Amino acid sequence: MPAFNEASVIADVIGNLRATFPNVVVVDDGSHDDTPALARQAGAHVVTHPVNLGQGAAIQTGVEYARKRPGAQVFATFDADGQHQVRDVVAMIERLGHGDVDIVVGTRFAAGPPTGVPILKRIVLKTVAALSPTSRKLKLTDAHNGLRVFNRTVAGDLDITVNGMGHASEFIALILENGWRVAEQPVEILYTDYSMSKGQPLLNGINIVFDGFLRKRLPR
Template identity: 75%
Template sequence: MWVVVPAYHEASVIADVIADVRTVFPNVVCVDDGSRDDTAALALRAGAHVVTHPVNLGQGAAIQTGVEYARQRPGARLFVTFDADGQHRVADVVAMINRMAEPDRPDIVIGTRFAHGPPTQVPWLKRVILRTAAAVSPASRRLGLTDAHNGLRVFNRTVADGLNLTMNGMSHASEFISLIAENHWRVAEAPVEILYTDYSMSKGQPLLNGVNIVFDGFLRRRMPR
């Protein structure tokens, strides 16, 4: 199994994230997406395989690069996408792998923050944006997904071989869901806990990204099929 960690300017946390993952899953590829800090060097020192984009291309491109790298490794059968900012838990990955082995044998399991109602740890505005994004996405509704933009995913070789993300930025999550629907991959959700820290919440522009996700959902709803 390979864990794909897309990273951009994560020097302050990447070593701890990689070390934590490798306590359970030794095969980690960190895609340094054009960072100008020590992200790549620290990830390598922590034991990850490192692939570097010379310029910042966006999370979608980093995930695609990481999956392409991982699927070339001998014996690669399961793949995980795992955020670099410390929000994801290794224990949730273990539970999602177990979900992959259940009788219905999904091709992909996506983490959900909404398995047991509104999660108290999710900031209220982000919660509204995430639920709105799921509601306006035709593919998410068709597949019955509650948290389609969760970055924690476990999937099999079928999905890895068919994955072709062309949207490089945050809208890659919507494209990922569309690919699931178009390819008729079997999908399931599993409850996960997202660790919101001051650091993870300070990364990027979460509100703007959320608005972009919702806008992307409206745009896709209006695109001819």
């Protein structure tokens, strides 16, 4: 769970998760508030970046930490702002357990137009998916959903190099490059005034496209 200045919600988010999943790793990405202290009090493992590096870097750090834990076999990326639902993680783990895929990606669009997704964000997400050749090849409808569940194979080889929001495009590119088997799972995203205040949907969408485009020109 990457977290940056989430002190007002982090304890509740972790508490909801730990009611089902005892092992929660929070990567405090250079927060200026009490996010790391509150995360520890809520029972999470906390890894701290001394400065803000971006969501991609935080996810990579969290996966590297988690994959070193004894017995770790199933991994999930989960937002700290309360948008993701624990019940969706449970369903995605069940889907992963069928054994025919290596990673399950959440989607807001597989079952038709989503309810509750702000119209601007919906347009941006659809545009990003349309502009992504990788997403089209993998037949993904919502490739930039931050809710993902994956196995040890993916965790062991994951190497995110794009620190910012463009890591979402890179994650999808890595699925194709490594031949990981992927499936989508319908999920519900809870948009609140707080979660929407955490970022600019249009700007983030542009950053995702730009960073993913740039990555193709940079050696790994």
